[in-house]
Amino acid sequence: MPTEFEPVTENTALKAAIASAVDDAGGALPFRDFMDLALYHPTLGYYTSTRDVIGRAADYVTSPELTPLFGAMLGRQLREMWERLDRPDRFDAVEAGPGTGVLARDVLAWAARTAPDFAATLRYTLVETSPALTERQKTTLTAEGFEAKWRDGLPSGVTGCIFSNELLDAMPVHRVAVEDGALREIYVTRDGDGFGEELRDPHPDVAAYFDALALLPGEGCHAEVNVEAPRWIAAAAGALDRGYVLTFDYGYSASDLYAGWRADGTLLCFYRHNPSADPYARIGRQDITSHVDFTTIRRSGEDAGLQTLGLTTQAEFLTSLGIGEALQPPGGERPDMEEYFARRRAVTELIDPGGLGRVKVLVQAKAAAGPLTGLSVTDA
Numbered sequence: 073m074p075t076e077f078e079p080v081t082e083n084t085a086l087k088a089a090i091a092s093a094v095d096d097a098g099g100a101l102p103f104r105d106f107m108d109l110a111l112y113h114p115t116l117g118y119y120t121s122t123r124d125v126i127g128r129a130a131d132y133v134t135s136p137e138l139t140p141l142f143g144a145m146l147g148r149q150l151r152e153m154w155e156r157l158d159r160p161d162r163f164d165a166v167e168a169g170p171g172t173g174v175l176a177r178d179v180l181a182w183a184a185r186t187a188p189d190f191a192a193t194l195r196y197t198l199v200e201t202s203p204a205l206t207e208r209q210k211t212t213l214t215a216e217g218f219e220a221k222w223r224d225g226l227p228s229g230v231t232g233c234i235f236s237n238e239l240l241d242a243m244p245v246h247r248v249a250v251e252d253g254a255l256r257e258i259y260v261t262r263d264g265d266g267f268g269e270e271l272r273d274p275h276p277d278v279a280a281y282f283d284a285l286a287l288l289p290g291e292g293c294h295a296e297v298n299v300e301a302p303r304w305i306a307a308a309a310g311a312l313d314r315g316y317v318l319t320f321d322y323g324y325s326a327s328d329l330y331a332g333w334r335a336d337g338t339l340l341c342f343y344r345h346n347p348s349a350d351p352y353a354r355i356g357r358q359d360i361t362s363h364v365d366f367t368t369i370r371r372s373g374e375d376a377g378l379q380t381l382g383l384t385t386q387a388e389f390l391t392s393l394g395i396g397e398a399l400q401p402p403g404g405e406r407p408d409m410e411e412y413f414a415r416r417r418a419v420t421e422l423i424d425p426g427g428l429g430r431v432k433v434l435v436q437a438k439a440a441a442g443p444l445t446g447l448s449v450t451d452a
């Protein structure tokens with residue numbers, strides 16, 4: 073029992089619900105289902121409860137939470153996409169997994185301030201599965217008088233851009249281990265008051281995933297398999313009539329993600345900015361995330377009719393779009409140096425090659441073309 077000085081660091085009702093799910097499954101639940109409940113249980117999950125989870129004062133910081141400059145740079149890129157599409161009367165900006173809604177607020181504010189021609193055509197839709205976060209996003213936007221639509225799934229007939237930041241890395245993943253050259257899947261069991269693990273045969277989707285890649289993680293390695301992310305990209309391709317799918321996420325190519333030296337995979341948990349590798353601690357109170365396989369994501373989009381325009385890093389993407397301008401010291405008689413230094417710190421964090429700057433940016437298109445300024449430096 074925590075004392076009044078100790079924070080409550082697990083959600084006991086959620087832990088009990090997961091324990092029941094393990095029992096109902098006959099004593100062992102695929103890790104994917106454990107993670108799905110831990111993050112997205114209809115009312116008790118990490119993302120579905122009303123606790124603050126994203127931001128400086130919460131568990132982890134994302135790029136849009138750091139500074140409105142991220143939204144301004146995205147706004148620049150969206151405006152250029154609008155031009156590449158020959159300035160349609162209506163440009164759909166569809167943001168999936170919008171967290172607290174600050175990115176929507178910052179894109180809409182940038183457009184209203186600096187690109188009124190584009191702003192007049194902009195229709196912003198937020199796609200969010202968590203009712204609690206939907207309410208939070210509505211508060212963020214209505215406080216500033218911005219209009220948007222909300223949906224719990226992707227819309228259809230989109231002309232514009234479907235984009236996401238750290239959506240795919242928040243999807244529930246299967247976990248696997250390779251033993252004596254054979255692929256095994258990690259199942260969650262009950263162990264006293266907590267949870268344990270056992271290995272079983274892999275789900276057919278997981279085996280098919282590695283068959284498609286024609287590789288396996290290294291002998292003795294643990295790894296994560298996100299079968300939902302490629303399905304989501306294929307759904308985004310289907311939702312698009314004309315335009316772009318823009319994906320910001322932590323990740324690697326499949327050969328890097330499943331390299332023989334990566335013994336413990338990439339699963340990481342965050343509680344109050346402290347990383348941990350234990351998904352069974354602080355249930356419902358910590359984020360659980362894993363890096364994305366960009367080889368499979370990219371291929372899935374292409375199989376669903378998208379053309380890959382480029383894959384780059386956030387550092388390159390934002391630098392190409394001109395975020396360096398914000399590093400220029402202010403002129404004038406009484407420059408606000410405090411504001412300048414705060415901005416400089418935020419930009420440095422956004423493009424830090426060891427931190428947020430290494431987030432990957434994948435741009436795919438349907439009936440739309442480049443060149444796009446954000447992709448001036450690209451790997452693909």
Ligand SMILES: C[S@@+](CC[C@H](N)C(=O)[O-])C[C@H]1O[C@@H](n2cnc3c(N)ncnc32)[C@H](O)[C@@H]1O
Binds near residue numbers: 126135137202237
């Ligand atoms: C890691 S947070 C990122 C939030 C925000 N994009 C940011 O960068 O601060 C993941 C977000 O995706 C939402 N989410 C998870 N799965 C989703 C899905 N299938 N469709 C839409 N939103 C989803 C979560 O509820 C949450 O808002």
